[in-house]
Amino acid sequence: MNHKKQAEQILEAIGGKENLSAATHCVTRLRLALHDEGIVDQEKLNNIDAVKGSFSTNGQFQIVVGQGTVDKVYKEFVALAGVGESSKEEVKEASKGNMNPIQRAIKTLADIFIPILPAIVTAGLLLGINNILTAQGIFWDEQSIIDVYPQWSGIANMIIIIANTAFVFLPGLIGWSAVKKFGGSPILGIVIGLVLVHPDLLNAWSYGDAVAEGSVPTWDLFGLTVEKIGYQGQVLPVLVASYLLTKIELFLRNRIPDNIQLLFVGPISLLVTGFLTFIIIGPITFAIGNWITDGLVATFDTFAWLGGLIYGGLYGVLVITGMHHTFLAVDIQLVGSTGTTFLWPMLALSNIAQGSAAFAIWLASKDDKLKGLSVSSGISAWLGITEPALFGVNLRFKYPFIIAITSSALAGLYISAQGVLASSIGVGGVPGIFSIVAEYWLDFAIGMVIVIVLPLVGTYLYAKRKKDV
Structure with a gap:
């Protein structure tokens, strides 16, 4: 790949160096602060060989290039643009002008909670392991693993202490x-x-x-x-x-x-x-905080199916706007106040649905570049990171996104009606089942089947009919 040529094409597609305020990159993406995102030629950008997708979030325009390639394209890009290499903080500062007060408030919450997310997710996974060891009725009727094998009780107790530390x-x-x-x-x-x-x-x-x-x-x-x-x-x-x-x-x-x-x-x-x-x-x-918690709990106790339908369906939309970060604080508050959360399981299913829709495009498409983007972003979504699937694939064709949020709404309705709870925040995708309270594993698994099968089959059939991939 001619990295300089790719950088030239990207710079031209975003409106030239006059439209660029600052630029940095992460492991897979160019992260740009643009003066006017409205003049970006999206079609031209999508046709560039190095580009696997693009999206705008928190005032930044991000272009998915891929690990191992992004740093090489970035060096050529900043040299051509004449802006110099910037840090992530400098790009964040430069992009503030692109956000309204609500977006800035949401970004502030995101900047506070995202750095502590690894500790919270790790605690959630460890609590999942503890659930397997201590929950009754998984492998034996009315007995847990430590009931049948008491020698494991010390291990289980040590795990719960390590896991609970992040919440304590x-x-x-x-x-x-x-x-x-x-x-x-x-x-x-x-x-x-x-x-x-x-x-x-x-x-x-x-x-x-x-x-x-x-x-x-x-x-x-x-x-x-x-x-x-x-x-x-x-x-x-x-x-x-x-x-x-x-x-x-x-x-x-x-x-x-x-x-x-x-x-x-x-x-x-x-x-x-x-x-x-x-x-x-x-x-x-x-x-x-208690009013918020009590209000949410009372609402879902009274209208569980309706709350699940709305939140399950809207979560994908919240990700587009960045507002999903505000619900991270709500989930943490719920876990801290009640010991469980009924919102997070719907988040996990919504992510799986977006990944399933991307996989359907991978199966239906004949374009090698689109197939590569679809399968990689589908895997990412199933592991909890949906932005590549959302902005690189599903929103690009629209119907995969609509089918995905409809499927997650139905799954949200079902698991909320069944009262599914998570004991903590875990990996927001397929591994999320380990954070679900053990007695609800079957119901959550049924929800997973809904968000795997419906988006996969629905998107594939529609894509074959429309013949646009």
Whole structure:
């Protein structure tokens, strides 16, 4: 492949160097900040040999080139464009102008939660292994593996401790990522997050029982009574506390001499943030978080099938807009508050449906380039990353996307009506079954059959009839 020629063609298709603000790349994609995405010649771009697909997200225009090729095309591309190599952060900064306030808010949430996702997904997979060992009725009636083979109980207990750590100390993870995003010192973010789950505080999961018994511990601050409770599994308290902590830290750093900052900035920032969190921020956001959780649970308890139909069908649309990142916070809140989530299983099925539709295009197509893109993006979607399948294949032909979201809506209706729950957030695709509560494995497997068979067969037959691939 002539990488310089490919770069020239890509630059021409996106509107020339005058339309390019900044450029970087990841493992498989060129990530560009463009002045006007509307002038991109999509048809010309799709016909370039090196290009396997393209899509716009979070104000960036991303072109799928492929591992091993993207770095070579990128070097030629930036040389021709005369923009110089940029970091991912610089491209993010340059692309901010392409986003409205809602998109910027969603991007902020994404930038906070995506870095901690590997820890959450790993915990989910480990909890899945623990489910296999401890759930009754999988291999024997009313017995689990550790009931039949007690020598495995120690292994199961060790696994659950390792798996639960990410959720027990979740505010510490969020505090680190949030303060880093807001521009403060990540180590202080970790500390404020861990302060909120200190073992001397009443565990948030015991708060309801303590209220009923009238045994909630309190502090007496010169006549002001403050409840001495922790915020295990909570998202909103640590997010707001992290923002306040960062603002106080930056305010002090700009006013205190460098040689004494160590003595004053950290201690003052943590003390002020800690006091305000326990007195004001924590109680308010804890209540809001519980209202959100209770509202969602009540809605799905009352209209489970309708909620599954809507969320299962709309999740693919949310991915296009980037709004799906907001539901990551909701899933984490649900797991933290109730121990399970009914939303995440529908996410996993939606991803599988998009992958199945892409596989159908692979089977129906006679174009080698499209077949290669379809099979690789289908595999990616089945493993939880749907953007290549969505933007490179399904939205390009439209009907694969429509068939996929219709199938995931039907699967969402079914599993919601059956009350399927996940014990954690796992890999959002085929391996996701290991994060499902064991008693719902069969129902989730039926949902998987729906989102594998319907998009695959429906898209294939329609593609053969339309003859456009």
